[in-house]
Amino acid sequence: MQSDRTDTHLTGAATPLGEADGGNSFVDDGKNTIASQLVSRLREAIVSGQLEAGSKINLDNARKRFQVSLSPLREALARLISDGLVEFEDNRGYRVAPLSLANLAEVTSLREEMETYALREAMTVGTVEWEGNVMRILHRLNRTERDAARPETLQQWEDIHREFHLTLISGCGKPQLLSFCSILLNLNDRYRRTFLRATSGDRNVNTEHSEIAQGAIARDMDYACNRLREHIHRTGTNLQKHLSEKGIG
Numbered sequence: 001m002q003s004d005r006t007d008t009h010l011t012g013a014a015t016p017l018g019e020a021d022g023g024n025s026f027v028d029d030g031k032n033t034i035a036s037q038l039v040s041r042l043r044e045a046i047v048s049g050q051l052e053a054g055s056k057i058n059l060d061n062a063r064k065r066f067q068v069s070l071s072p073l074r075e076a077l078a079r080l081i082s083d084g085l086v087e088f089e090d091n092r093g094y095r096v097a098p099l100s101l102a103n104l105a106e107v108t109s110l111r112e113e114m115e116t117y118a119l120r121e122a123m124t125v126g127t128v129e130w131e132g133n134v135m136r137i138l139h140r141l142n143r144t145e146r147d148a149a150r151p152e153t154l155q156q157w158e159d160i161h162r163e164f165h166l167t168l169i170s171g172c173g174k175p176q177l178l179s180f181c182s183i184l185l186n187l188n189d190r191y192r193r194t195f196l197r198a199t200s201g202d203r204n205v206n207t208e209h210s211e212i213a214q215g216a217i218a219r220d221m222d223y224a225c226n227r228l229r230e231h232i233h234r235t236g237t238n239l240q241k242h243l244s245e246k247g248i249g
Helices: 034-048 059-066 070-082 101-125 128-142 151-172 175-199 205-217 221-245
Strands: 086-089 093-096
Touching: 034 070, 034 175, 059 070, 070 086, 101 151, 101 175, 101 205, 101 221, 128 151, 128 205, 151 175, 151 205, 175 221, 205 221
Parallel strands: none
Antiparallel strands: 086 093
16 A cells, blocks of 8 residues: 655646646636536646645645635545545545555456447447447547557556547446446556556557447447456556566555
8 A cells, every 4th residue: 555645736846747747727617616616626636746645735735725615626536436436534535546556456357347338339239329439439549559668658548548438338228327337437547657657558559449439339239248258457567567566465
């Protein structure tokens, strides 16, 4: 597990959390509240590793960084607690949830079950529009560069990769299932990004994504679901090895 320390981004260090994601401006338009916008920024900071696993979150410094009151900040943190990205302890406050091999194994197992179920449902009831969306995002993903030496390419690839997986299952017509799968992707991506920053990946994932997508729109349920399960499992196995080598237990 990660060390019990306070993250510098939320304790008055030189680089404000928010510069990299467009600054600290929030606008409550009734549809995308300040708390919702704050959830997105904090989630990205945690998933990307900008806020390190296990680090403390100082409310006063976070409030000043984001130029918000405590009310939307606490609301945002409460949402992230329900997503498994933040923890709260009496007398100790908020902290970024730690990383562990056990948590990664659980997330991987749940993704294998939930995403393949959602994909099977999508192939059962998905529309022609869903098929087109799957192929469009696949094309974008396969044309997007990913280079560990250029962090900006990793960020762009990760955003599109997440969109691909969510689009793939979006045709299932089950909002609660999609919400759960989205949470699992967030949890999984925390581990994936530490791996990608070091390696840029380990295999031809473009081929894997293409096989899954083509099987899905062909409504070949067993083929597409098996390819998706194998894809998620291989990623989990590689991440387990990577974390073990880094001394994370």
